[in-house]
Amino acid sequence: MGGSMQGHGRWVGGFWAFALLLAGAGAAPAVPLSVAPPISIGAIDGYLRFLSSDLLEGRAPATRGGELAEEYIASVFHSLGLEPGMPDGSYFQKVPITVSTLRRDSLKMQAVAGSQTLALDSPEAAIFWSNRTESHTDVDGEIVFVGYGAKAPEYRWDDFKQSVRGKVLLVLVNDPPATASEPRLFGGRAMTYYGRWVYKFQEAERQGAAGAIIVHTPERAGYPWHTVISSWSGDQRFLAPAGDAPAALPVRGWITDTAARQLLALKGLNLDTLVSQAARRDFQPVATGIRLVGSFDTDVRSIEARNVVARLSGADPRFKQQAVLFTAHHDHLGIGPAVEGDRIYNGANDNASGVADLLAMAQAAKLAPPPKRSLYFAAVTAEESGLLGSAYFAEHPSLPLDRIVANLNIDGGNLLGRTRDLVVQGENKSTLGDLLRLVAREQNLTTSPDPFPERGAFYRSDQFSLALRGVPALSVAAGTDFIGRPRGWGKAQLETYVAKRYHQPSDEYRPGLDLSGAAQLSRLVLSVGLTVANAPNLPQWKPDSEFQRSKTTQATP
Known part of the structure; x- marks a missing residue:
């Protein structure tokens, strides 16, 4: 197999960069x-x-x-x-491992703003599930838009400048965009940990939220909506939270860009305007005055x-x-x-x-x-x-x-x-x-x-x-x-x-x-x-x- 080195542990002359990267600043002997x-x-x-x-x-x-x-x-x-x-x-x-399976016919979910409602119980509009062991889940909480839902000290970024405990978070997929003045902000073109859906749900748990819904677009997520349906509408496998970890979110979900726009329009809000605001460090969570109200049943079993x-x-x-x-x-x-x-x-x-x-x-x-x-x-x-x-x-x-x-x-x-x-x-x-x-x-x-x-x-x-x-x-x-x-x-x-x-x-x-x-x-x-x-x-x-x-x-x- 390729390479000029023969035998094990041969000393390689000239690779001082390697010696420095492992030993830190200052001179160090060559490393084999x-x-x-x-x-x-x-x-x-x-x-x-x-x-x-x-x-x-x-x-x-x-x-x-x-x-x-x-x-x-x-x-x-x-x-x-x-x-x-x-x-x-x-x-x-x-x-x-806990396996949770949604009973599709039990799902009742809608956005409520005064006398106006928007049904969200169709997989063409939104997908909901729970990573808890309870067989029945209820939700009734105000929807708060939290931008990208990121709390990243190394980028001096915090989308949680206000308490969102007990709220249902509406969050954008992927990272805040890089700018001309900060081309490497959140990795530039490359997605960081903060852009992944798993992080957004975990951060919502740490913030004590009642739920989190991620707004999907194929371009920002990297996959089409039918992938969301196939991935999150069947069996969901998860680990029970560690003893000192926050309790799992009662409700997790994805929503299409179209349905998110319709939801926000119940209170005269515009998604494009909110996305523009979310791209700034001084962004503040936006209370929408819209409530997510609903329930669903799940079949829960344990495997090993x-x-x-x-x-x-x-x-x-x-x-x-x-x-x-x-x-x-x-x-x-x-x-x-x-x-x-x-x-x-x-x-x-x-x-x-x-x-x-x-x-x-x-x-x-x-x-x-x-x-x-x-x-x-x-x-x-x-x-x-x-x-x-x-x-x-x-x-x-x-x-x-x-x-x-x-x-x-x-x-x-x-x-x-x-x-x-x-x-x-x-x-x-x-x-x-x-x-x-x-x-x-x-x-x-x-x-x-x-x-x-x-x-x-x-x-x-x-x-x-x-x-x-x-x-x-x-x-x-x-x-x-x-x-x-x-x-x-x-x-x-x-x-x-x-x-x-x-x-x-x-x-x-x-x-x-x-x-x-x-x-x-x-x-x-x-x-x-x-x-x-x-x-x-x-x-x-x-x-x-x-x-x-x-x-x-x-x-x-």
């Missing part, structure tokens, strides 16, 4: 860049073939197929000689899925209590609506490929000289349900969170051959991205920018759960510049996958896949992890990262 042993293409093929087989029925959480996948992954870890990664001596971390966690202990007694964490989600969508007669959503690329890479990396790590710090390998569950498995691990880590020094995630491996480039989500948020670029350079790889930064991909995969808790984290995927292929071929393949196979039964194993790119990607990720595991100092968030304020104080050995 570790190179992982070659990754077995045959091993990746075998893992991928089984995990994406029809026998596993799409690996939905807490189903027979999902449990088979969990047992298989644990068996592979055991056969490789990795220790169980949980404190109780098990490979399994049980993840309790499992993260699968293994450990390769470090060799240095001073550092082995710290760890580098590798992650990939093992779940997919299970059995669903038939497409051309096929109802099994195998998820070969998403994300049997990532787990196959994870297992092959664990296999290769056993062949490398033992690193100073420990390595943890976690195949997490329920990513497709909202990053639930990784969120639960971050809340209940198998070792103290301040001893997880970095997280490297793979969500969608490479099934198409070797590339010249990589796409790294979170590359510029921490010094971990600077390190990855140096390791990639030694393996004849470059990093390419995210082709769709406005979609906020960093916040949609499992490394986000660790970043949110202060752990420097990246997600690494193949680029589009494929060796031996004409220019544009890789991008065309990606577009075809998104259009025809993403979250479809056709995302399945095919004989003859070129897994040399999977081995290339896996070796790069493992090399980065081994380098961090041997480094004298640790990756840090950069000052302009939104995770800087939630950074944990990293423990000394």
